[in-house]
Amino acid sequence: MTRIISWHQKPSVPKFNVPVGAVDAHCHVFGPQRQFPFSSKAKYIPNDAGPDKLFALRDQLGFSRNVIVQASCHGTDNSATLNAIAQSNDLARGVAVVDPDIAIDELQVLHDGGIRGVRFNFLKRLVDNAPKDKFIEVAKRIAPLGWHVVVYFEAELLEELTPFLEVLPVTIVIDHLGRPDVSQGANGPDMLVFRKLLEDHDNIWTKVSCADRLSKQGWPYDDFVEAVVPIVADFPDRVLWGTDWPHPNMQDNIPDDGKLVDILPRIAPTQNLQQKLLVSNPMRLYWPEIYSEH
Ligand code: 0GY
Secondary structure (H helix, E strand, O other): OOEEOOOOOOOOOOOOOOOOOOEEEEEOOEOOOOOOOOOOOOOOEEOOEOHHHHHHHHHHHOOOEEEEEOOHHHOOOOHHHHHHHHOOOOOEEEEEOOOOOOOHHHHHHHHHOOEEEEEEEOOOOOOOOOOHHHHHHHHHHHHHHOOEEEEEOOHHHHHHHHHHHHOOOOOEEEHHHHOOOHHHOOOOHHHHHHHHHHHHOOOEEEEOOOHHHHOOOOOOOHHHHHHHHHHHHHOOOOEEOOOOOOOOOOOOOOOOHHHHHHOHHHHOOOHHHHHHHHHHHHHHHHOOOOOOOO
């Protein structure tokens, strides 16, 4: 398999200044492969995108912290993610992907390494199986650690997955709004069903991220912005945002990360909303021990 370079080689410096202490709450690291080989089940093999590159981008974009989500190409071996967190001076935390049979003492080791959640990935193009009953057991096992689950699925699966989401005894963060068709608009069927999920369950949060994957129009992502503005306005305490760098598996329309940051004031138009989206919400979830609301 050819190793893919899925990220912009010269992202711009954003025009928008993010608030002090902003967290990029969805990004990944790949490798370096010599130290951290990819999984034999990986559906794509990327070039190395290690912690040095990630932290340089963080600084360029004006962010302070990262939440590193274990990428599917590393399977359930979280070493690359843990390595990046260890090199961050406590400016990174992580979300792991685990073998569903993982024991409590192994979870504690991950906790000590900065992991605060597990990801359940239902995308068939990324993983071979997603055993719901085993995931429920994992969720019960992580609850005493104060962790949350991150769930990744596409809009057509939402109805089938809702009963599963309803039995998870922890906070749930849904990646990229459950991948709706944003071209239907803010009142289109996908966004309305997703909004209802948030209305009915106050333990469900979402990441209003991945404009580049969800928009059908491309930059400046007007269809994405229009669809997510009401979500940020109406659920301001349950939204997160991240770059998705290094944009796993993207081969066309690779986004300029600086321009992704530049849509933030359009999706969160007030300072109060920007503070919640980029600082208070991710800090409450990932660094609660050092964060207090003023
Ligand atoms: C994302 C999106 C994708 C990939 C992964 O773990 C991954 O490989 O998450 C995707 O291909 O849509 O959130 O990074």
